[in-house]
Amino acid sequence: MATRRLSLALLVHGFMADVFLPASALDNGLGLTPPMGFNTWNVYGCDVDETKIISTMDSIVALGLRDVGYEYVNLDDWYVSWVE
Numbered sequence: 001m002a003t004r005r006l007s008l009a010l011l012v013h014g015f016m017a018d019v020f021l022p023a024s025a026l027d028n029g030l031g032l033t034p035p036m037g038f039n040t041w042n043v044y045g046c047d048v049d050e051t052k053i054i055s056t057m058d059s060i061v062a063l064g065l066r067d068v069g070y071e072y073v074n075l076d077d078w079y080v081s082w083v084e
Helices: 002-020 050-062
Strands: 036-039 070-074
Touching (some): 050 070
Parallel strands (some): 036 070
């Protein structure tokens, strides 16, 4: 029973610390948003080419996604196909 109370006390203490203690971070302008980007595999699979990638990047800009933090296009070009 004492172990159960101790576990509950530690759980509550950990929860309270997460909720009420301020986060500590450097004020250097880095990491203001999570890394945001687009992975080509989710749409094209192994059917990827230069035209599709350029079109994807143009769409990211046209839709305003670049302005809200999207900055990466992850080019997944089915590089392991030679193994099969």
